[in-house]
Amino acid sequence: MNHSSNSLPLVLGLAAGLGVVAYFLLIKNDPVQQTQVREPTPNPDNSQSSQQQVGAVANNDTGYSTNPSQNQLTPNPPKRPDLKRGSEGTTDTGHFTTQLKLIENLPTNEQYAARRKLLIEWVTVDPKSALQALEQVPDDHRAGTLSAIAQAWGKVEPEAAAAWALKLPKDDSVRALAASVTGWFQVDRVAAKSYATELEPGPYRTEILKSLAANWAGPPRSAAEWLGTLQDGAGRNQAMSSVFSVWGRTNPSLAEAWVMQSPHGTIRDHATLGLSRGLLTRDPGKALRYAQQIEDTGVKAMQLRSMVNDYARSCISCHRSGKPGCLRGPVTDLPNSLVPAQQKSRVFNIVRRNLNN
Numbered sequence: 001m002n003h004s005s006n007s008l009p010l011v012l013g014l015a016a017g018l019g020v021v022a023y024f025l026l027i028k029n030d031p032v033q034q035t036q037v038r039e040p041t042p043n044p045d046n047s048q049s050s051q052q053q054v055g056a057v058a059n060n061d062t063g064y065s066t067n068p069s070q071n072q073l074t075p076n077p078p079k080r081p082d083l084k085r086g087s088e089g090t091t092d093t094g095h096f097t098t099q100l101k102l103i104e105n106l107p108t109n110e111q112y113a114a115r116r117k118l119l120i121e122w123v124t125v126d127p128k129s130a131l132q133a134l135e136q137v138p139d140d141h142r143a144g145t146l147s148a149i150a151q152a153w154g155k156v157e158p159e160a161a162a163a164w165a166l167k168l169p170k171d172d173s174v175r176a177l178a179a180s181v182t183g184w185f186q187v188d189r190v191a192a193k194s195y196a197t198e199l200e201p202g203p204y205r206t207e208i209l210k211s212l213a214a215n216w217a218g219p220p221r222s223a224a225e226w227l228g229t230l231q232d233g234a235g236r237n238q239a240m241s242s243v244f245s246v247w248g249r250t251n252p253s254l255a256e257a258w259v260m261q262s263p264h265g266t267i268r269d270h271a272t273l274g275l276s277r278g279l280l281t282r283d284p285g286k287a288l289r290y291a292q293q294i295e296d297t298g299v300k301a302m303q304l305r306s307m308v309n310d311y312a313r314s315c316i317s318c319h320r321s322g323k324p325g326c327l328r329g330p331v332t333d334l335p336n337s338l339v340p341a342q343q344k345s346r347v348f349n350i351v352r353r354n355l356n357n
Contacts, residue, residue, distance in 0.1 A: 075166070075177070075199050075200070075204050075205075076166075078158050078159055078162055078181075078184070078191070078195045093122065093125060093126040093129055096118065096121075096122045096125075096126070096129070096130070096133070097129075097133075099118050100115070100118060100133055100136075103115050103118065111141070112141045112144070112145075115137060115141065115145065116141075116144065116145050116148050116149075119133060119134060119137075119145060119148070119149045120148055120149055120152040121152075122149075123149045123152055123153045124152055124153065124155075124156050127153060127157070127160065127164075130149065131149075131164065134146065134149065143172075143175065146168075146172060146175065146176055146179075147175055147176065147178075147179040148179070150164075150165055150175075150176040150177075150179035150180040150183070151179040151180065151182050151183035152183060153180060153183065154179065154180030154181060154182065154183025154184045155183040155184065155186055155187050158180060158181070158183070158184035158192075161176075161180035161183070161184075162177055162180050162181065164176070164180075165177040165179075165180050174203050174204055174207045175207065177204055177207070177208065178204075178207040178208045178210070178211040179211065181195060181196060181208050181211070181212070182208075182211045182212060182215050185212055185215065186215070186217070192212070193212065193226070196208045196209055196212060197230055201233045201234070201235065205233070205235045206233075206234050206235035206238060207235075208235070209227070209230075209235035209236060209238070209239040210235065210238050210239045210242055212239070213227065213239035213240070213242045213243045214242050214246075216243070220243050220244075220246065220247040220250075220251075220254075220255070221254070221258060223243045224240065224243050224244070224247075224258060224271065227239050227240050227243065227267075228240075228262075228267055232266055237266060237267075237270040238270075240267060240270040240271050240274065241270045241271070241273045241274035241277070242274060243271075243274060244259070244270075244271045244272075244273075244274025244275045244277075244278060245274040245275075245277040245278040246274075246278065247274070247275070247278065248274065248275040248276075248277065248278020248279045248282075249278045249279075249281075249282065252275075252278070252279060252282065255271075255275050255278070256275065258271065259271050259272050259275055259290075264295060266296070268295075269294050269295055269296045269299050270299070272290050272291075272293055272294050273291070273294060273299055273303055275290050276288070276290040276291040276294075276303055276307075277303070280307065280310065284307075285330065287307065288304075288307060288330050288331075291303040291304050291307060292304070297338075300338065301338045301339070304334060304338050304339050305338075305339055305343065307331075308331055308334070308339050308343055308344060308347055309343075309347065311331055311347050311351065331344060331347075331348075332344065332348075
């Protein structure tokens with residue numbers, strides 16, 4: 001009797017243990033109770049319409065969208081709710097349509113400038129109808145007109161302008177996004193520069209940096225110093241060359257001083273490349289000497305070959321105007337490893353024929 005009562009707690013304990021094991025086995029095998037994968041909560045900023053705008057099917061945590069047709073990352077438009085337009089369609093824009101019809105009656109050589117000017121104003125008032133009018137622009141006028149209205153729209157609605165740009169075919173898209181960010185840059189330099197520098201390397205970043213440098217409102221030195229803080233890449237390097245190409249024409253002494261004081265490396269090479277391009281029409285001989293100072297062999301060869309190809313025009317020009325620094329002797333002495341002898345000979349023959357006429 002005592003033996004049975006002593007065994008009772010042991011039996012009850014074993015039964016409880018078996019019950020717990022059976023419970024977990026049932027849970028494990030019950031598909032209803034298994035942990036389910038939760039779908040991500042939809043983000044209003046990544047709605048279906050916004051994905052279609054950038055041609056995207058997937059977003060990652062870098063702020064980029066993957067475009068399967070281009071197999072690359074496409075930037076998302078900047079978020080500027082403070083610069084969004086209010087209700088649309090409240091403004092009578094009939095006079096724009098009337099003006100557009102009148103422009104069609106102008107001489108062909110006057111239509112481009114007149115239409116471009118009209119659409120720049122139109123897009124800031126009624127983007128939807130202005131973009132419809134853009135579709136009527138002749139193909140040979142489209143690129144310049146598209147950039148002009150993208151820049152004008154970017155000043156007032158950078159987010160909407162960029163979203164539209166990213167829906168365009170690839171070449172137009174890159175050009176239009178760069179123009180819209182440039183317009184934004186003119187009213188908010190800090191935000192536009194931040195957006196540009198955070199883009200992944202690629203054609204969008206390259207074109208935007210080049211456009212910002214070309215439209216820099218301020219001393220070229222400040223543009224060069226800002227570009228010098230950026231990560232090495234095609235965008236920064238091409239933008240640096242663009243800055244010094246302009247600076248070399250407007251104030252060559254200051255541009256030369258900046259180059260000579262900068263440390264050796266990629267930044268200096270591309271600044272020197274731009275300086276050489278800027279000086280070419282002013283002083284071909286000095287332009288050639290700067291090209292020869294470029295340390296990167298590939299960049300140096302590219303500029304020297306470009307100068308030799310341009311030699312026919314620049315040589316004839318300097319002979320007729322008396323400008324210093326004729327390139328005949330220095331070009332002849334360029335190593336064939338940098339400029340092939342056949343290329344030099346072909347150009348010399350062109351110059352000789354033209355000078356004899």
